[in-house]
Amino acid sequence: YFDVISRLHQLRAASIDIHYILGNHDYWTNGFLNGPLGIHIHQSEAEVKIDGQRIHLTHGDGLLAKDTGYRLMRKVLRSRAVIFLYRWLHPDLGITLAQSASRLSRKNNRPDDLEEAMFDELSQYANERWAEGCDVVVMGHYHLNRLHTNSDGKSFLCLGDWISHYTYGKFNDGRLTLESWPT
Template sequence: MNIPKGKNIYFASDNHLGAPNKKMSLPREKKFVNWLDNVKQDAAAIFLLGDLFDFWFEYKTVVPKGFTRTLGKLAEISDAGIPIYYFVGNHDLWMNGYFEEELNIPVYHKPKTFTFNNKTFLIGHGDGLGPGDKGYKRMKKVFTNPFCKWLFRWLHPDLGVKLAQYLSVENKLISGEEDAKFLGEDNEWLVQYCKRKEAQKHHDFYVFGHRHLPLEINLNETSKYINLGDWINYYTYGVFDGETFKLHTF
């Protein structure tokens, strides 16, 4: 993708809409929609790197109630011809066609490489990558198992959604999240993952979410790891103008 002069690519992650409840989440949702309204003016593309919702599961004919402002704004932007790309997070693993069919937004379940103006990016949510985090990795295999998803669909949505929302907030093993404190490069699993990837193949930028911390770490002289932070405490987002990548606060 070539970025036209005066255009930018925008990145955001970890909104967790619906947490800890809909009433407390609503001001954050309105702020995010306001951000979408602002960036659409000069966006060449928008990347959403997962956990937009604190819980999302697509039954055959049902999706979770709510988030009308966000979904409507995404539809508006997509219909205007601005491409939006979505990477599932650990709280919205169970996407299965709704965004593609209703919003024309492609959904990715694994990190993917993109090239913008001759700059290469490896982009993803970030959960379960790198060494460690074995408890969550085992749990993720259960969550993504087709038979387990089939069993969950047999729960009535009123029961299934309520149960999943409770576990999403209360069970840190299921959420796969640690306290949002920088652990040092040697203990940050995503940093170690990016260093290993960089040793195999060069990327100019590694852009992830999941850690809920805005981070910019040089992996070497020509490669950088960036974590987008979140829309709970930091309200940070990334901007690539064709040459440089910067984190901003909204």
């Protein structure tokens, strides 16, 4: 991860603000990103203003009605006690446990109709943020790679992921796009 950390450092050295929304595996950063790198760390969501547009950023986990089990697991995994205990594990064991948990959670190959239903439900969250005055809503977690712009020009972006879709969001000159890394 040295190249990523190095690039983040270069961006901060150029006085570019970086806002990082913690994801499933990011609650154990131990102050490194916001300390030496000066990155703005947000627990689950944040609002920023860029080019005069209010942008709501959220990890998105736990938003679906059916996410009750996940919400309970999230409370446990983010607890100070679990984080403290995890830090006492040998790195080989800790990384193996984390990778196994990630693989299990990714094995849920969803049919298209389920993805459509998920996107519809998540769109309600975007509608609520738009009603509060936000212009753009950006969300991760669900690994859906979708960009929707409504008739008022307000945008909702589900980022997809960097593991299988190779997607990311780009906001440039007041315009939001869904981009892909070359494979």
